Every structure is written in C-alpha cells, then in structure tokens.
Amino acid sequence: MIIAHYANRVPRNHDLGFIRALTKERAPIWDVRPELYFKAFMLREAGRFGALANCFSSLYLWRHDTAYRDWLVSGGYKIVTDPFGRSDIETRFALDARKGGAHDARFAATEDLAIPLDADLTAAFAREIARNREIAVLSDTVVAIVGVDTQNWTFTRILLSATEPNVNESTVVWPLLHLARPLLDTLPKAGER
Known part of the structure; x- marks a missing residue:
C-alpha cells in the first residue's frame, strides 16, 4: 500500500467556497476509483x-503502486495543478492500515516522527505497527495507518476519526470535506491479525 499526501497553501482572501464546490464536483469520481482504499x-x-x-x-491510501502511478500519468493531478500549482506529493509505504469501528470521518490527524539513527529498525517497525493496532480499536477511529519514509527515516501516523482527535504539538489536524472510500471496507478490521 502507498500513502500519498499533498497540500496547497491558499491565500487568506481566496474564496474557500471554490474549494468546497470543487470537492463536491470531484468527489463522486473518487467514490468509485479502482484500487483506492480512500481519498x-x-x-x-x-x-x-x-x-x-x-x-x-488530499490524502490517499492506494492499494498498489501501479494504481498511484496510473493516476499520475493519466493527468489525475492536473485538476489540482491548474488552479493551485504543483506541490510536492509526500509518499510513504504503509506498514499497517486498519479500519476502525466508526464510519463517518470528520477529521484527519497526521504526525511525522523521526526514527533515531541508532534505532533497531525491526523493533521500531514492530512498535509502530502494534501502536497503530491499538489506535484502530478506539471507538471513534475510522482508519488508523502508519507509514514509513525510508529516504528521511520517519514514521507517519495517520488517524481518520469521527471526533476531533486528542493531539500533541507535532500533530496536524485536518477537517475533512469528504472521504471517498471505494475499498476502505476491505482493509483489515481493528482486532484482526
């Protein structure tokens, strides 16, 4: 699984109604996108x-790298670059992704954590996967994911939740306009091995 995330800063005086209208217009396309767990x-x-x-x-969880590639090469990113310009797309390999018991996601929380230079990677991966599975069983969790960036050696923790998440200073909270979920229900459920 591949996690992809990009963000575009928008001027303070920009009509945010345009973004909401664009989301409403584009959401049905993503609701049925093959090989996509969610956007x-x-x-x-x-x-x-x-x-x-x-x-x-936008935050994506792709089933396979080829689906992500196909979206890029088919011009899927053009809808964003035309009005907002080209942003970096951060990509991560998903170490674990679990569907929680909640259904209606209202917030996403993202957190990046550096992996210390001398860390035992096998143990660090195991700890993060175990932590992710603990988060997945919380009653307000829609999806819990942990990914790794092996170029910068960071973990990325992602939580989609039905309620405003409890966060620390390194967590970024993103209110959701829409969650397209074509394959989300096929993810392993919280508590499954």
Missing part, C-alpha cells in the same frame, strides 16, 4: 485547529 479531501482554515494559513489537501 480524504481536507481543508485547514487559518485560525482553526492551529492553522496559520488556509490549506487545501
């Missing part, structure tokens, strides 16, 4: 949830 359409607004600026963002 979260997210919007941070300046002054809310610690945001200093407006930011439109």
Whole structure:
C-alpha cells in the first residue's frame, strides 16, 4: 500500500467556497476509483485547529503502486495543478492500515516522527505497527495507518476519526470535506491479525 499526501497553501482572501464546490464536483469520481482504499479531501482554515494559513489537501491510501502511478500519468493531478500549482506529493509505504469501528470521518490527524539513527529498525517497525493496532480499536477511529519514509527515516501516523482527535504539538489536524472510500471496507478490521 502507498500513502500519498499533498497540500496547497491558499491565500487568506481566496474564496474557500471554490474549494468546497470543487470537492463536491470531484468527489463522486473518487467514490468509485479502482484500487483506492480512500481519498480524504481536507481543508485547514487559518485560525482553526492551529492553522496559520488556509490549506487545501488530499490524502490517499492506494492499494498498489501501479494504481498511484496510473493516476499520475493519466493527468489525475492536473485538476489540482491548474488552479493551485504543483506541490510536492509526500509518499510513504504503509506498514499497517486498519479500519476502525466508526464510519463517518470528520477529521484527519497526521504526525511525522523521526526514527533515531541508532534505532533497531525491526523493533521500531514492530512498535509502530502494534501502536497503530491499538489506535484502530478506539471507538471513534475510522482508519488508523502508519507509514514509513525510508529516504528521511520517519514514521507517519495517520488517524481518520469521527471526533476531533486528542493531539500533541507535532500533530496536524485536518477537517475533512469528504472521504471517498471505494475499498476502505476491505482493509483489515481493528482486532484482526
């Protein structure tokens, strides 16, 4: 599984209604996208949830790298680059992804953690996978994921939740505009091995 995430800063005076309308227009396409577990359409607004600026963002969990590649080469990213320009797309390998018991995601929380240089990687991976499985069983969890960036040696923790998550200073909270979930229900459920 591949996690892909990008964010576009939006000027304070930009009409956020345009972003909401674009999401509403594009969401049905993503609701049936093959090889996609989910796509979260997210919007941070300046002054809310610690945001200093407006930011439109998308977070994906792809089933296979070829599906992600096909989306890129078919022009799927053009809908974003035309109005907002080209942002870096952060990609991660998913170490574990679990469907929780909650259904209606309202928030995403993301957190990046550096993996210490001298860490035992096997043990670190095992700890993060175990932690992710503990988060997945919480009653407000829709999806819990942990990924790894092996270029920068960081873990990325992702939580989609029905309620505003409890966070620390390194966590970014993203209110969701829409969650397209074509294959989300096929993810392993919390508590499954």
